[in-house]
Amino acid sequence: MGINIALCETEAEKAPCRSLKMEVRRARTDAAGFDDYMIYEEKVSLDDARNVFPDFEGFLKRNRINAETDAVYMDKVKKDEDREALSKYVKKTATGWIDLTRMDAATKEKALKAAGPDDRTTAWDDLDFDSMNKMCSECPLSWDKGRGCMGTFGPATSKLPEIARKYGCPIIGATFENAAAMKKLTPEDAKAVLKEVEILKPALEKEGKMAVHRYMGPLERIEPRPRSPPSTAADSISSEENTGESGQALNRAVRPPMFSSGAAGLAAARRSAP
Structure with missing residues (x-):
């Protein structure tokens, strides 16, 4: 050690x-009562993306997407024309993270109590x-x-x-x-x-x-x-x-x-x- x-x-x-x-801006919790604040990710399966782009390697390169990704995450797709081509295959899935910045003080306090200290991200984490x-x-x-x-x-x-x-x-x-x-x-x-x-x-x-x-x-x-x-x-x-x-x-x-x-x-x- x-x-x-x-x-x-x-x-x-x-x-x-x-x-x-x-x-603290985000927290991860399975507790009920925070559905309105859930953060979702939009992604396209690799199979669907390959069907849309036969030159899949070229698609990854021009959007600077890691070739080892498990799916195509829409926030990583930089080219507008590529985003449009993928749009009908997009699926939204809950991440398990909730957005504390949209909560009032009382709701935020409950969310922080429900989330462990390791299941939080801060404004510092958002910096590059x-x-x-x-x-x-x-x-x-x-x-x-x-x-x-x-x-x-x-x-x-x-x-x-x-x-x-x-x-x-x-x-x-x-x-x-x-x-x-x-x-x-x-x-x-x-x-x-x-x-x-x-x-x-x-x-x-x-x-x-x-x-x-x-x-x-x-x-x-x-x-x-x-x-x-x-x-x-x-x-x-x-x-x-x-x-x-x-x-x-x-x-x-x-x-x-x-x-x-x-x-x-x-x-x-x-x-x-x-």
């Missing part, structure tokens, strides 16, 4: 992605990857040179915690225990972690080239990034929001990966969204 370090970005009120990640990457690269909270809110600490076989304990660094030394307990570090803990990094970087040199090669990366990810002159909304986040030269690591947690069915669900929601 790999261990990841995660930033509690939704607890920093001025984090540029916070409002997007807090805005270029927009996500741009926001992360400009955010002073981001791990690993602006790559996002999750950073790799290392595998469960990492010797870094053992080395940390050897040099009197108890928090990094307890990484595996913290991960198992899903412990969230306090701002005071995070300040102590930065001091532990200062101790461990020269300690790795003493431990040899292999230790430097394997474990310097995780330590560098924990360190704050150099701040550039304020030029974006992200740069307006103050040190009180756990950023800045000495506070960037505040409000960070050590935890194992928490990715489950979200990727498949997100793909379905994006594909079927109105």
Whole structure:
């Protein structure tokens, strides 16, 4: 099992992605009472599409559709003439996802209670990857040179915690225990972690080239990034929001990966969204 370090970005009120990640737009649930908000997808079977387009490969190429698709999803068909040719073969099927943006507050609250935490997509999920990457690269909270809110600490076989304990660094030394307990570090803990990094970087040199090669990366990810002159909304986040030269690591947690069915669900929601 790999261990990841995660930033509690939704607890920093001025984090540029916070409002997007807090805005739940869709949820997946089998509960009754939400039929009026159901999201449907329009698709054409591969057999029907091949009958309409004898040069099926050419159809896929000009519309940039993955050749391994299980059906032709109409929102992926870019050419108007192709959409028209397929129109009489279109079938609408319920995705199991419901649109929360069309609900009043009371109905939305019921829907969120009916859907599990992994069965939701947010306004952040609706961004394209270029927009996500741009926001992360400009955010002073981001791990690993602006790559996002999750950073790799290392595998469960990492010797870094053992080395940390050897040099009197108890928090990094307890990484595996913290991960198992899903412990969230306090701002005071995070300040102590930065001091532990200062101790461990020269300690790795003493431990040899292999230790430097394997474990310097995780330590560098924990360190704050150099701040550039304020030029974006992200740069307006103050040190009180756990950023800045000495506070960037505040409000960070050590935890194992928490990715489950979200990727498949997100793909379905994006594909079927109105």
